[in-house]
Amino acid sequence: MQTTSYSLGELLRRIKEQNLTIPQFQRKFIWRESQVKLLIDSMSRAYPIGSLLLLNKKPDLPLSSRSIEAEIKEDYPPNSPPNSPEPQTEVESYILDGQQRTTSIARVLLNAHPEKLYDFDLKEMLEGHKREETSWILVRTRGKTVADRINNNRLLRADLILDQIKTDIYVSEYIEDSGDFPEFESDRQASRNAAATIKGIFETIRNYKVPVVTLERDSGVESVCRVFETINSTGTKLRTFDLAVARFFPRPDLRNLWEGALGQHPILKDFGVDGERVLQVLSLVDAGQNGKYPDASRNSLLNLARDTIDKHWARSAEALAITYNWAKSHGARPETLPNHNVLVALAAVQSFFLDDLGGQIWPDQDFIRRWYFSKVLQAGASQASNYKIGLDFLSLYKYVREKIQPDVGEVVLNAEIILTLKTTDVRYKSLQNIFSTTIRHDLLSGQNIDSESVLHDHHIFPKNASKKHGLPKKLLDSICNRIPVLEQSNLSLGEGYPDVYFGKLEKKARENGTLNGFKRRLQDCMIPYDPGTTLLENFSIESFDKFCGQRANLIVSRVREVVGNSLRVNLLPEDDLVQED
Secondary structure (H helix, E strand, O other): OEEEEEEHHHHHHHHHOOOEEEEOOOOOOOOOHHHHHHHHHHHHOOOOOOOEEEEEOOOOOOOOEEOOOOOOOOOOOOOOOOOOOOOOOOOOEEEEEOHHHHHHHHHHHOOOOOOEEEEEEHHHHHHHOOOOOOOOEEEEEOOOOOOOEEOOOOEEEHHHHHOHHHHHHHHHHHHHHOOOOHHHOOOHHHHHHHHHHHHHHHHHHHOOEEEEEEEOOOOOHHHHHHHHHHHOOOOOOOOHHHHHHHHHOOOOOHHHHHHHHHHHOHHHHHOOOOOHHHHHHHHHHHHHHOOOOOOOOHHHHHOOOHHHHHHHHHHHHHHHHHHHHHHHHOOOOOOOOOOHHHHHHHHHHHHHOHHHHOOOOOOOHHHHHHHHHHHHOOOOHHHOOHHHHHHHHHHHHHHHHHOOOOOOOOEEOOHHHHHHOOOOOHHHHHHHHHHHHHOOEOOOOOOEOOOOOOEEEEEOOOOOHHHHHOOOHHHHOOHHHEEEEEHHHHHHHOOOOHHHHHHHHHHHHHHHOOHHHHHHHHHHOOOOOOOOOOOHHHHOHHHHHHHHHHHHHHHHHHHHHHHHHHEEOOOOOOOOOOOOO
């Protein structure tokens, strides 16, 4: 990594020569005018504006890139920028960090904004600059003609300050001849001081130096990504798919392929799937076909052969869509999907055998369901590494090919753990999936629930019980106090209390002679209430803790129905059950 600095003249020269380009993974120029003005104001005070991060272009790391978003004229400005070295043959560079600043400087000081012009208000500079305000920098719509000065020579077009001689003349003429400073008519020294103040501000801008960090030429893809994510001042994380778009463009055009996949398979858009997932499936399938160890890491994705992407993209996207539909049929909703990585392994196996088996690949659907939920119910499942994705793919591939069941893994879960799960924990989401796929009838209406039903998570004891009755908010948000119901039922129940609405439901069931059906529905929903034997007082505010404890035990029993003997409820000293954020 090399650290240096560019004079303003050198930076502007490289911009003019289109020596600096923006990788396609970078977002477009988005700065507001207030940010542009603040940048120029900072330069006028010799304040630091941060480093530019560059990567020299090289054949073994080709990234598709675009020009800076500025309309730079070949013959403009007519004179070379100040402190600009003689033109020379240079290695072209990608701007990894600093495109907003570089584009802003070009638009202001090369008169290169496609729609606007920047002016410096000479009169306002004498007071506004002293007050550390940006009011001396003005923006106006670009017209047919571009005058050097307007408003009785008070407004000077910003790019003209690169020409020191012309600028000095313009400033002196304005101070002496405009009539805007009657106080200077009898005080020539004050007039000279005012002109010197403005000229000094412009000189500070002309002499500004921009720090530059350039990555070594042998920097690989991983180094580029790590440095970008660490240094990027905006905190924007560089997605692997964005980098792959730039890596492979124009063939294949991954952005276009991904948009096509989203159009053809709406389930992928519904679940917010990233295009990287298709590349991971491709990488695993490619490894399986070529006898390599399956790897879904970023480096492997960026080193896929173009022919492999061209040949297998459509099939991999289809397999991914089939897998997300499978997850949806097993209770997943976009907001409750436990884990993308486990689905990638499932999709890769699906893609591998798609041509021969048409999507029906699992020898035992009950087993693969148990395998899936055992995976996502494990603590830390959301952080499954690329290495684990490869292991899952290998075990599932062997299962389909040789009918050898893979190790399911152990689920450590009991009532105490369930009571403390955070809503962000993958196990919490996994339990929501189990609820959605095993609760067959709506709690309120008794209507059937299936994978196409629009479900809402209802608080059995309402959330307002925290303020009204002092019930602990964490326990109110616990999975023990949640139940998926149809949208209309959630609206009907509202902020009602269970001792009231369960009482009404029981009364209605007795009147209609459907008490046994109502009892089965409560059991189906894991509600600890047996009409006729359990008093409604158990749903009182005072019984809230007891209710949650009873329901936690019912949830444990439901999990056992799904994962079988993979469940272990007794904790050992070595169990790591840290909550996920």
